[in-house]
Amino acid sequence: MTDTDAAEDRQTPDRRTQILHATVDLLLENGLAATRTRAVTERSGVGTGLLNHYFRWNDLRAAAWKLIFDEVAKDTFAPGLPPDQVMDRYFAEAFAPEAERFWRLWLEATELAKQDEAIARVLGEAQTRLDSALCDVLTAGQAAGLWTLADRDATATRLGALHDGLAGLLLSGSPRLTRAAAEVHLRHLFALECAG
Numbered sequence: 722m723t724d725t726d727a728a729e730d731r732q733t734p735d736r737r738t739q740i741l742h743a744t745v746d747l748l749l750e751n752g753l754a755a756t757r758t759r760a761v762t763e764r765s766g767v768g769t770g771l772l773n774h775y776f777r778w779n780d781l782r783a784a785a786w787k788l789i790f791d792e793v794a795k796d797t798f799a800p801g802l803p804p805d806q807v808m809d810r811y812f813a814e815a816f817a818p819e820a821e822r823f824w825r826l827w828l829e830a831t832e833l834a835k836q837d838e839a840i841a842r843v844l845g846e847a848q849t850r851l852d853s854a855l856c857d858v859l860t861a862g863q864a865a866g867l868w869t870l871a872d873r874d875a876t877a878t879r880l881g882a883l884h885d886g887l888a889g890l891l892l893s894g895s896p897r898l899t900r901a902a903a904e905v906h907l908r909h910l911f912a913l914e915c916a917g
Contacts, residue, residue, distance in 0.1 A: 744785035753829040783839035790847040798854035804862035816900040868915035876914045
């Protein structure tokens, strides 16, 4: 770390958070593959030495990706709403245009996880958190008498798999599928899985 970086660090004790949030913004704008340390230092207004003082690049990228998907999980499975409203929101927003950047980040992380332990770790944690949140909503709906489930975990797995497959088809530009049709397919699977 240079003397300038050390002076900046003393003046702004929240530099670590500043760097992390700059990385989040860049990942959302450019994706995992296109975001570089130089862009992060420029965006956050710190030198490379200070960035390296706080983070290894792989850890920073993983921490920023985790922050993004922590927010996605909170937004998707909003606490305090009745389970039927949570599921309706899940279906309505699953294939919205603004969701596309999250699909791309997820796919990039899946590919990068093959060689990056930090990304592999946060990807696994995010998948577990999303699966658990979906299972909790499904269980709450069953307890409230809104639907019945033969196997909550299996239903969550099938809903997640269909969502991911449909998102992949939309990303690939499949002429056979629209966003509206993708939502209909996901709702239809839920209706088949959960009588009520």
